[in-house]
Amino acid sequence: MSHSSVRVRFAPSPTGFLHIGGARTALFNWLFARHHGGTFILRVEDTDRTRYRADAMEDIMASLRWLKLDWDEGPEVGGDYGPYFQSERLPIYQEYARQLVRQGHAYPCYCSEERLQALREEQRKNKEPAVGYDRHCRYLTQAQRAEYEAQGITPVIRLAVPLDGSVTYYDVIRGESTVECATLDDLVLLKSDGYPTYHLANVVDDHLMRISHIMRADEWLPSVPRHVLLYQAFGWEIPVYAHLPIILSPDGKGKMSKRFGATAVREFRDQGYIPEGMLNYLARVGWSYDDKTEFFTLDDLIEKFSLENVNKSPAAFSYQKLEAINAEHIRRLDVDDLSGRLVEYLRAHGVPQAEFGVMRQITPLIRERIKTLADAIEATDFFFAAEIDYPAELLVGKKMTAAESLAALQRIKAVLESLPDVREETTEGPLYALAEEMNLKAGVLFGILRVAVTGKTVSPPLFGTLAVLGRETVLKRVAQAEEKLRAML
Numbered sequence: 001m002s003h004s005s006v007r008v009r010f011a012p013s014p015t016g017f018l019h020i021g022g023a024r025t026a027l028f029n030w031l032f033a034r035h036h037g038g039t040f041i042l043r044v045e046d047t048d049r050t051r052y053r054a055d056a057m058e059d060i061m062a063s064l065r066w067l068k069l070d071w072d073e074g075p076e077v078g079g080d081y082g083p084y085f086q087s088e089r090l091p092i093y094q095e096y097a098r099q100l101v102r103q104g105h106a107y108p109c110y111c112s113e114e115r116l117q118a119l120r121e122e123q124r125k126n127k128e129p130a131v132g133y134d135r136h137c138r139y140l141t142q143a144q145r146a147e148y149e150a151q152g153i154t155p156v157i158r159l160a161v162p163l164d165g166s167v168t169y170y171d172v173i174r175g176e177s178t179v180e181c182a183t184l185d186d187l188v189l190l191k192s193d194g195y196p197t198y199h200l201a202n203v204v205d206d207h208l209m210r211i212s213h214i215m216r217a218d219e220w221l222p223s224v225p226r227h228v229l230l231y232q233a234f235g236w237e238i239p240v241y242a243h244l245p246i247i248l249s250p251d252g253k254g255k256m257s258k259r260f261g262a263t264a265v266r267e268f269r270d271q272g273y274i275p276e277g278m279l280n281y282l283a284r285v286g287w288s289y290d291d292k293t294e295f296f297t298l299d300d301l302i303e304k305f306s307l308e309n310v311n312k313s314p315a316a317f318s319y320q321k322l323e324a325i326n327a328e329h330i331r332r333l334d335v336d337d338l339s340g341r342l343v344e345y346l347r348a349h350g351v352p353q354a355e356f357g358v359m360r361q362i363t364p365l366i367r368e369r370i371k372t373l374a375d376a377i378e379a380t381d382f383f384f385a386a387e388i389d390y391p392a393e394l395l396v397g398k399k400m401t402a403a404e405s406l407a408a409l410q411r412i413k414a415v416l417e418s419l420p421d422v423r424e425e426t427t428e429g430p431l432y433a434l435a436e437e438m439n440l441k442a443g444v445l446f447g448i449l450r451v452a453v454t455g456k457t458v459s460p461p462l463f464g465t466l467a468v469l470g471r472e473t474v475l476k477r478v479a480q481a482e483e484k485l486r487a488m489l
Helices: 020-035 054-066 090-102 113-125 142-150 198-208 218-234 265-270 275-284 298-304 319-332 335-348 356-366 375-384 402-418 424-437 442-454 462-469 471-488
Strands: 007-010 039-042 106-109 156-159 166-171 175-180 188-190 213-217 240-244
Touching: 007 020, 007 213, 020 039, 020 054, 020 213, 020 240, 020 265, 020 275, 020 298, 054 265, 090 106, 090 156, 090 188, 090 198, 090 218, 156 218, 166 218, 166 240, 188 198, 198 218, 213 218, 218 240, 275 298, 275 319, 335 356, 335 375, 356 375, 356 462, 375 462, 402 424, 402 442, 402 471, 424 442, 424 462, 442 462, 442 471, 462 471
Parallel strands: 007 039, 213 240
Antiparallel strands: 106 156, 156 188, 166 175
């Protein structure tokens, strides 16, 4: 297969926000297309109108764009094989369903829901294998069909599955499988309201859109034999199948669920993960380049991705590993880039006063300390607050009294007032000298100053923090800390 003929698709149903499992499927398709210089298509499987949500459609596109998974054809982009919403393609499916009926590969079924329900009950009672529909309408005469039509019954259209023989198909990840036709039922292809089922729409669209490789979650494996029968009935070439392993919850016992934490891409974004970290981690859930490489840029992934290295076993999701990889990507971001992202994140999360100039000075102080953008909220809040509040007890130095701590703070204040500014190179020497002169451990003395200016016992590096806050704010906060200590005496 020539590289440019690689055409893959991500085909979500907009019934909920983009799940991390769906994002991983999209990523693998996107990487495969980019690796081969092929085409990545976004197709929307929106024929389930009862569960369709407009906000889900917006979320899917926004989440893919945030992850930098751009599509070459699809909604808002266009392309030669549209429309890309299945709900806009109904006449196409109806025509292909009629073609199958004409050729004897499908038939109209007039059975009521009541009859089908009674049939299921009967099968259950007799402990018969649940092969499904009993093919009652498959052998109706023309006269019997005409009678049903005369009653105004709109039929569904069912696939006429061969009564004997088997279906063999190949999956790149799982190898060859054979299924006996006797185990397959005559599934519905077109519902009575004119809407296709997943099976018909999927096969017709994949053929018409010239999809070369179908990469999707392995929950769709049971539908492959039916789809192969459809391809054979139409006389179409079957695309290459690759069913991806499921992502398990962290305990490895079932599908990912909210019980363990975030599951939708938007939740991870809201929690301060960055796309580079998410993509790197997601690529590693179920795929590996070798047994040691963990860190990948997007360009690395495009270069190294192959279906042969996708694991067929399910993989458990690890929030800890995601956090570690995300932290690594944050550390490698350019300071200006990270500063801009932090400002945007802080403003979106209740810190409207965050601005780039200040953040550009803060970022080098916190970059090594944050694992997500959200960590920056607590790490930087005192920089943007007009007033800081904290318990006075925090100002009392280790193994010191309030009076001793006040005396130390007054000495600190005197040193700072004598200096022309509070830049790192200006303050560090004199404050270390003061600790020595007072026979205090530097850590204890600096701890008192840290609480005075940040309200915290743990903060970004102290001297860098003083420089960002500026002389006026530092002296003002030290004076307020003095008052707090005096009130304790």
